């Protein structure tokens with residue numbers, strides 16, 4: 670089989686949203702940084718189909734790629750990346766297991782191990798898991814370019830021994846030098862019965878159309894929401910204005926009442942002061958009448974008499 674066309678279908682972060690495209694699927698599992706995404710790029714001959722990184726934990730979602738319009742390659746997050754933290758590791762584990770359980774079209778699981786590194790406990794658990802659920806799998810030892818060609822067989826024998834498999838059950842590959850890729854491709858060919866696969870010629874167009882419709886409906890939802898929010902806002906503002914007017918009115922009424930009361934108070938005070946004043950004047954008048962003495966010149970006159 671020669672891969673001439675590879676197209677991105679979708680990325681899934683919530684496995685409940687996984688959709689069955691009714692096409693055979695092949696997936697790649699393994700430790701973070703083992704080379705899953707690089708192997709997909711090398712097999713398809715696309716440099717940037719799947720995102721890769723020298724740092725572990727690059728792939729965080731389940732990524733689906735349509736190949737030659739006939740089958741799907743699935744790139745999964747890696748396991749065993751301690752630095753990602755427990756919660757994130759569990760999330761990735763959930764995506765890996767969720768995908769393996771959900772896919773009804775899974776024809777092959779490639780379990781990747783680094784050719785130079787002894788398979789980890791998690792690699793063994795993965796293989797036991799696949800055995801347990803009776804899922805077809807094959808081990809692929811990656812980064813074969815890192816060791817001399819003559820070393821490949823002994824390294825493969827070690828891995829096979831660790832995993833309780835025969836050496837023929839393991840492929841050795843290099844995404845960098847393309848070593849062993851043809852072998853993997855022809856194995857895929859057999860597994861898929863590639864020549865008898867019917868191409869789904871307009872799947873990507875349908876997906877694109879679906880995405881466009883989603884975008885439009887999201888945008889219109891957003892617009893409705895914005896209009897609703899604007900209306901709500903203007904209602905709130907107008908009711909605020911009404912309230913503040915009412916409160917001003919009631920304030921004014923209270924103020925007028927208060928003013929009236931204080932005016933009345935002032936008037937009654939004034940009256941009181943006036944009363945007091947008049948009573949003072951009366952007193953003064955009384956006092957004046959009481960202290961009225963005979964004028965002095967009259968006295969003198971009387972003396973002179």
Ligand SMILES: Nc1nc2c(ncn2[C@@H]2O[C@H](COP(=O)(O)OP(=O)(O)OP(=O)(O)O)[C@@H](O)[C@H]2O)c(=O)[nH]1
Pocket residue numbers: 699700701702703704705706707708720721722723724725726727728729745746747748811812813814815842843844845846
């Ligand atoms: N020398 C060599 N390096 C490789 C090979 N395959 C992958 N690498 C490198 O290994 C690193 C990790 O590769 P990825 O393909 O991102 O690994 P992954 O398994 O997808 O990693 P996660 O997405 O984090 O799970 C990158 O720096 C690659 O360039 C290979 O065959 N040979």
Ligand SMILES: [Mg+2]
Pocket residue numbers: 705706707720721727728744745
């Ligand atoms: Mg990756």
